[in-house]
Amino acid sequence: MDSTRTDLGAEIAGRTDVYFNRTRTIVQRFGDKRVTYAMFLRRPVISAPRLMLDWLAEVAATRACTFDIEVTHKEGTWTGAGEPLVYISGSFAELADLETILLQKLGAACVAAHNAYQMALALPNVAFLAMEARHCAGAEMQQMMAYAASVGSRAAQAEGATGFVANANDFTAHWFGNIAGAGTMPHALIGYAGSTVRAAEMFHEAFPQETLTVLVDYYGREITDGLAVCQRFPALAAAGKLQLRLDTHGGRFLEGLDPAESYAVLEHHAPGAIRRYRSDTELRYLVGTGVSAAAVWRMREALNQAGFPAVRIVASSGFGVDKCRVMADCRAPIDVVGTGSFIPDTWSETYATADIVEYDGQPMVKVGREFLLRRNGDRKKGA
Numbered sequence: 001m002d003s004t005r006t007d008l009g010a011e012i013a014g015r016t017d018v019y020f021n022r023t024r025t026i027v028q029r030f031g032d033k034r035v036t037y038a039m040f041l042r043r044p045v046i047s048a049p050r051l052m053l054d055w056l057a058e059v060a061a062t063r064a065c066t067f068d069i070e071v072t073h074k075e076g077t078w079t080g081a082g083e084p085l086v087y088i089s090g091s092f093a094e095l096a097d098l099e100t101i102l103l104q105k106l107g108a109a110c111v112a113a114h115n116a117y118q119m120a121l122a123l124p125n126v127a128f129l130a131m132e133a134r135h136c137a138g139a140e141m142q143q144m145m146a147y148a149a150s151v152g153s154r155a156a157q158a159e160g161a162t163g164f165v166a167n168a169n170d171f172t173a174h175w176f177g178n179i180a181g182a183g184t185m186p187h188a189l190i191g192y193a194g195s196t197v198r199a200a201e202m203f204h205e206a207f208p209q210e211t212l213t214v215l216v217d218y219y220g221r222e223i224t225d226g227l228a229v230c231q232r233f234p235a236l237a238a239a240g241k242l243q244l245r246l247d248t249h250g251g252r253f254l255e256g257l258d259p260a261e262s263y264a265v266l267e268h269h270a271p272g273a274i275r276r277y278r279s280d281t282e283l284r285y286l287v288g289t290g291v292s293a294a295a296v297w298r299m300r301e302a303l304n305q306a307g308f309p310a311v312r313i314v315a316s317s318g319f320g321v322d323k324c325r326v327m328a329d330c331r332a333p334i335d336v337v338g339t340g341s342f343i344p345d346t347w348s349e350t351y352a353t354a355d356i357v358e359y360d361g362q363p364m365v366k367v368g369r370e371f372l373l374r375r376n377g378d379r380k381k382g383a
Contacts, residue, residue, distance in 0.1 A: 023096040035090070036374075040082055045079050045113065050151075065091060066090065076154050082372075110350075111344045116152030117155045117156050129338040130164050130172075132343055133340070139171070147175050196215070217254075220252065246299060246315050247317050250318075266294045269301070270293070291317045313336075315338070319337045
């Protein structure tokens, strides 16, 4: 027997819920039927079914069977809550034990894609770098989240946004059309080098062709160290090949800021923004600790005053949908956002659901799920 077939069968049996395995055994014993599954989520999402469909194709090839698939919302399109994303038709005996894994591969990807879409649209002139890998629970989730970000990004790009242009590792770079990940240095390199400027020198010497992106918060001197790096590399600064990354943690303010000064900076550069906040969280994004809108404006102000208008600002640290919207509202001068915060925050929102809606061509579904039934005009012949 083909070991590949055996391995996949064992994986499915081991990972799926027992009641689905038992259902398959019962159907094989008492007679098969052709069924149609409808798959959906209970919240609006961006359709991102490819990983699920690729796996289903692998199963079909291994089991020497076929499944008819109707993708009702093509990849990258908005889907309303409760709207079927995919109809899958085929042998009940071959589909019964696949539901658990199919749902795993659909729900989280669709929600993450929706988050990435909203983030990119909120800041349409900002380039995004996907930095989700360190927050993922292994390689499968890493692949799923990168795929989702690319789907959401392309949807936003179709509406004019810059979107996600790269990611931070080689493993998933292909989703963004690249052969390698992007990024320069972690905080650990600055600690190793002994100063922010020395870390920048080391990186530039090792990778002279790369755009130099330097973290400037390690010593709590974002302005001082940022300007020192600019002065050390004036040619790169003038050519727009130098970027300063703000990653100030939420336990302190950016150098030179405090609550009063943060309010003053924001009122100067984005008058009125402070009066539009709707929650304590939004207020913190505006004038609080960490990488706030006031912090970004203060860094831009310092760079321009020192004669470095071409130096770009990379912002990271908690840039999810809400923070991106707040930054957009006050026109924060961010050039690049590094984020993994498109990963769903509330995991229960990612739960996809499947119901059989046809048995041997006859519409039938449990009470309360009639909205999943296909309209007569939409039903495939023989489904």
